[in-house]
Amino acid sequence: MKPRFLTGLLSLLMPAMVLAGEYDLTVDRVKIDTGDFVKEGIGYNGASPGPVMRFKEGENVRINVTNNLDEMTSIHWHGLILPFDQDGVPGISFPGIKPGETFTYEFPIQQAGTYWFHSHSGFQEPDGAYGSIVIEPEGREPFRYDREYVVQLTDKHPHSGDRIMRNLKMMPDYYNREQQTVGEFFSDVSKNGLMNTVSDRMAWGGMRMMKADVEDLQGFTGLINGKGPDQNWTGLFEPGERIRLRFINSSAMTYFDIRIPGLDMTVVQADGNNVQPVSVDEFRIGVAETYDVIVRPKDEQAYTIFAESMGRSGYARATLAPEEGMEAAVPQLREPARLTMADMSGMHGMDHGSMAGMDHGDMDMSSSEGMGGMDHSSMEGMDHSNMQGMDHSDMEGMDHGSMAMGKKEGPSDPFYAKGSGLVPTAANGGKFLSYADLKAQDPLYEDREPTREIELRLTGNMERYTWSINGVKYEDADPIRLKYGERVRFKFVNETMMTHPMHLHGMWSILDVGADQWNPIKHTVSVQPGTTVYMETEVDEPGQWAFHCHLSYHAAAGMFRKVIVEGGPESTQAKTDVIAKDGGEV
Amino acid sequence: MNASKLFVAGMALSMSATAFAAGAHDGGHGHGATSGEPGKASEASRTVTVEMYDNYYEPEEISVKPGETVRFVVENKGNLVHEFNVGTPDMHEAHQEEMMMMVEHGVIQGGKLNHDMMNMDMGNGHSMKHDDPNSVLLEPGQSKEVVWKFSDKGNIEFACNVPGHYQAGMYGEVNFE
Numbered sequence: 001m002k003p004r005f006l007t008g009l010l011s012l013l014m015p016a017m018v019l020a021g022e023y024d025l026t027v028d029r030v031k032i033d034t035g036d037f038v039k040e041g042i043g044y045n046g047a048s049p050g051p052v053m054r055f056k057e058g059e060n061v062r063i064n065v066t067n068n069l070d071e072m073t074s075i076h077w078h079g080l081i082l083p084f085d086q087d088g089v090p091g092i093s094f095p096g097i098k099p100g101e102t103f104t105y106e107f108p109i110q111q112a113g114t115y116w117f118h119s120h121s122g123f124q125e126p127d128g129a130y131g132s133i134v135i136e137p138e139g140r141e142p143f144r145y146d147r148e149y150v151v152q153l154t155d156k157h158p159h160s161g162d163r164i165m166r167n168l169k170m171m172p173d174y175y176n177r178e179q180q181t182v183g184e185f186f187s188d189v190s191k192n193g194l195m196n197t198v199s200d201r202m203a204w205g206g207m208r209m210m211k212a213d214v215e216d217l218q219g220f221t222g223l224i225n226g227k228g229p230d231q232n233w234t235g236l237f238e239p240g241e242r243i244r245l246r247f248i249n250s251s252a253m254t255y256f257d258i259r260i261p262g263l264d265m266t267v268v269q270a271d272g273n274n275v276q277p278v279s280v281d282e283f284r285i286g287v288a289e290t291y292d293v294i295v296r297p298k299d300e301q302a303y304t305i306f307a308e309s310m311g312r313s314g315y316a317r318a319t320l321a322p323e324e325g326m327e328a329a330v331p332q333l334r335e336p337a338r339l340t341m342a343d344m345s346g347m348h349g350m351d352h353g354s355m356a357g358m359d360h361g362d363m364d365m366s367s368s369e370g371m372g373g374m375d376h377s378s379m380e381g382m383d384h385s386n387m388q389g390m391d392h393s394d395m396e397g398m399d400h401g402s403m404a405m406g407k408k409e410g411p412s413d414p415f416y417a418k419g420s421g422l423v424p425t426a427a428n429g430g431k432f433l434s435y436a437d438l439k440a441q442d443p444l445y446e447d448r449e450p451t452r453e454i455e456l457r458l459t460g461n462m463e464r465y466t467w468s469i470n471g472v473k474y475e476d477a478d479p480i481r482l483k484y485g486e487r488v489r490f491k492f493v494n495e496t497m498m499t500h501p502m503h504l505h506g507m508w509s510i511l512d513v514g515a516d517q518w519n520p521i522k523h524t525v526s527v528q529p530g531t532t533v534y535m536e537t538e539v540d541e542p543g544q545w546a547f548h549c550h551l552s553y554h555a556a557a558g559m560f561r562k563v564i565v566e567g568g569p570e571s572t573q574a575k576t577d578v579i580a581k582d583g584g585e586v
Numbered sequence: 587m588n589a590s591k592l593f594v595a596g597m598a599l600s601m602s603a604t605a606f607a608a609g610a611h612d613g614g615h616g617h618g619a620t621s622g623e624p625g626k627a628s629e630a631s632r633t634v635t636v637e638m639y640d641n642y643y644e645p646e647e648i649s650v651k652p653g654e655t656v657r658f659v660v661e662n663k664g665n666l667v668h669e670f671n672v673g674t675p676d677m678h679e680a681h682q683e684e685m686m687m688m689v690e691h692g693v694i695q696g697g698k699l700n701h702d703m704m705n706m707d708m709g710n711g712h713s714m715k716h717d718d719p720n721s722v723l724l725e726p727g728q729s730k731e732v733v734w735k736f737s738d739k740g741n742i743e744f745a746c747n748v749p750g751h752y753q754a755g756m757y758g759e760v761n762f763e
Contacts, residue, residue, distance in 0.1 A: 142640050277750030277754035279750050
C-alpha cells in the first residue's frame with residue numbers, strides 16, 4: 001500500500017493543500033495461523049493484522065475502503081481526532097460499508113504518534129480486522145531513536161466472536177478456567193477454618209461473580225504482529241542502537257503485562273501523546289491503549305519481549321535480536337492474581353443479605369496480602385500497635401478499600417483499590433509503570449475548572465453477562481448530551497469486579513493523575529475494580545460519538561453510550577440528524 | 587523516617603563526590619578516563635551556547651581539542667527542569683540514580699526546583715545542592731555557565747540526568763578533533 005501523492009496539476013490549482021496522501025484498503029476473508037491453530041478470520045489487504053498506515057501530521061488523507069465481505073463492515077481510526085462522520089461507527093457516524101461497496105474516508109491528520117484502526121461492526125475486530133497507524137510529527141520528536149517497530153498485540157481465540165458472545169451469554173464462566181475448585185475449597189478450609197472459608201465463598205457468590213474473574217475470556221493465543229509465541233516475531237537491531245517500540249494492544253479482552261528481561265524501557269508516549277519519559281522494568285497495557293518505549297540493547301544477544309496476560313492464562317512473545325533466528329529464554333507465567341474483597345469495595349449493588357454471617361475482621365486480613373490463600377497463623381505475631389492511628393469509624397461503613405492493613409507489605413498503586421489483589425509488580429522487583437507516572441510532555445490544553453461533572457457508574461451482572469453504565473444498557477439508554485465549548489469532568493465509578501478500558505471517541509480524555517496542567521491526555525482510560533477515576537474532556541468536536549468499554553464483549557453487552565455534542569460550528573447539526581435516522585447496529 | 591534521612595544524607599555525600607569519583611567508575615578501562623576538570627574562564631578558547639529543550643539539546647554534538655577549555659552558556663528553553671552535565675556514560679549512569687532520589691524527595695518537580703529542599707541541612711554539613719562543577723541544573727528560562735577543561739580523548743557526553751531524559755535521548759556527543 002503506497003500513498004499516491006496528488007501532486008502536479010492539483011498542487012498548481014490548490015497551493016494551500018500541502019500534502020494529500022491516498023491509500024487503499026480492502027476488507028477480506030483471511031486465514032489466521034497462530035501456530036496453535038489455523039482459523040478463518042477477517043483482515044485488511046489480505047492479511048491480519050492489516051498494514052501499518054503511515055501518515056504525516058498536516059497531510060490530508062483519502063482512504064478508499066473496499067468491502068470484500070458478504071456482510072457490512074466499517075473502519076474506526078482509533079484515537080484520531082477527525083470529523084465525526086469519518087469516525088467509522090455504524091449507526092453513529094455513518095451507516096456502514098455495504099458488501100462490495102467502496103467507501104472513501106477523507107480527513108486531515110492533526111496529530112502525531114502511534115494509533116490503530118479496527119472494524120466497529122459486530123465482532124470483526126476480534127476476528128482479525130485491525131491494523132496500526134503511525135503518524136510522523138511535523139517537527140522533531142522530543143526523543144531520539146535509530147529504528148522503530150510496531151508491536152501490535154492481540155488475544156486470538158479459536159472461537160469466532162459471535163460464538164464467544166453466545167457462550168458467554170449462556171454461561172458467563174464458559175471461558176474462565178481459573179475458577180476455584182472443590183479441592184481449593186478444602187485447602188482454604190484447612191488454612192483459614194471452615195466458617196471463614198464458607199463466608200468468603202458466600203460473599204463472592206452473593207456478588208454473582210467468581211473469585212478468579214480477572215479475565216472472563218481465556219483459552220486464547222497471544223499474538224504479536226500476527227505471530228504466536230512459537231512463530232516468534234523478531235525485530236533486528238545493532239547493539240548500542242536505540243529502538244522505539246510502538247506497543248498497541250488490539251486485544252478483544254486481554255490486558256498484558258509487558259517486560260523485556262535485561263532491558264530498561266523508557267516510556268515516551270501513551271495513547272499517541274508524548275509523556276515525560278519514565279524508565280520502567282514492566283508496564284501493563286490495557287485493551288486499546290498504546291505505549292511507545294525506547295530501549296537500548298547494548299549486547300550482541302537476543303532479548304525476549306514477554307507479554308503475560310493480566311490473569312496469567314496466556315502470553316504473547318517476540319524477540320529483539322542482532323540476527324534472525326537468535327532467541328532468548330522465555331519466562332514462565334507467574335501465578336495468577338486473585339481479586340480480593342478490596343477489589344469489590346465499589347460494589348454498592350451487591351446483595352448484603354448473603355453476607356450476614358461474614359466475619360469482616362477476617363476479610364481485610366486476606367486482602368492485606370493481596371492473595372486469597374493467606375496463612376492466618378502468621379498474623380498472631382502482628383504488631384497491633386501500628387493500628388492505633390486507624391480510624392475505626394471508617395469500618396462501620398464497610399469501606400473495604402480503606403481496611404487494607406497489610407498495605408506496608410503489599411504493592412500499592414493509587415489507580416487500584418487499597419489491598420487490591422490486582423496491583424502489578426515487576427518480575428525483577430523493579431519499577432512497574434503506574435498511571436500516576438504519566439505526565440504530559442507538552443500539555444495540549446490550558447488547565448481550567450471543569451464546567452460540570454458527569455458520573456458514570458460502570459455496572460454489570462456477571463450471572464447474565466450484562467454490562468452497562470449506570471445500570472442501563474446501550475439499547476435502553478438516552479445519549480449523553482454535551483455542549484460544544486464546555487469542559488466536562490467524568491467520574492467513573494467501577495462497581496464491577498472487572499477492569500474496564502473506557503474509550504471516548506473523537507475528543508481527548510484528560511486523565512486526572514493529580515498533576516494538574518501536566519495530566520496526560522489519552523483516548524482510553526482503564527478503571528480498575530473498586531476504584532473511582534476522573535477524566536476531563538474539552539468538548540471541542542461537534543457531532544455524535546461513541547463512548548464505551550473497549551472489551552469487545554462488554555461493549556456488545558451494553559457498556560456503551562452515544563455522546564451528542566450540541567452546538568458548535570453550524571452545518572454539523574444537520575448532518576447528525578441524517579445519520580440518526582439511518583440508525584443501524586453498532 | 588530515619589531510613590529515608592540516612593538515604594538522603596548518603597546521597598548528598600555521593601553527589602558532591604560525583605565529578606572526581608568518576609575515575610573510579612571507569613577504573614577497569616585502564617586509562618582512568620575522566621571527563622576533564624573545571625576550567626578558568628580566562629583560559630577558555632571559545633564560548634559554546636547550548637540550548638536545552640524538552641527533552642533534547644541544540645546542538646547535539648560539539649567538537650573540542652584535547653586539553654581545550656570551553657565556556658558553555660547553557661540556556662533552558664523548555665518547560666521542564668533540565669541538566670547539562672559533562673561526563674562519561676558511566677558517570678552519567680551513576681548520577682542518574684542520585685537524580686532519581688532528588689525526584690523522589692521532591693527536589694525536582696517537573697518544571698520547578700525546590701530550593702528549600704536542596705539547601706536543607708541533612709546533618710554533617712551535607713545537602714542536596716546540585717553544585718558539581720561539571721554540571722548545572724536549570725529551571726525553565728534559566729541560563730548558567732559551565733567552564734570545562736577537557737582532558738585527553740575519551741568517551742565524553744554532555745547529558746541531562748533528570749530521570750528518563752537521558753534514556754529518551756537527551757545527550758550530546760563530545761568529539762575530539
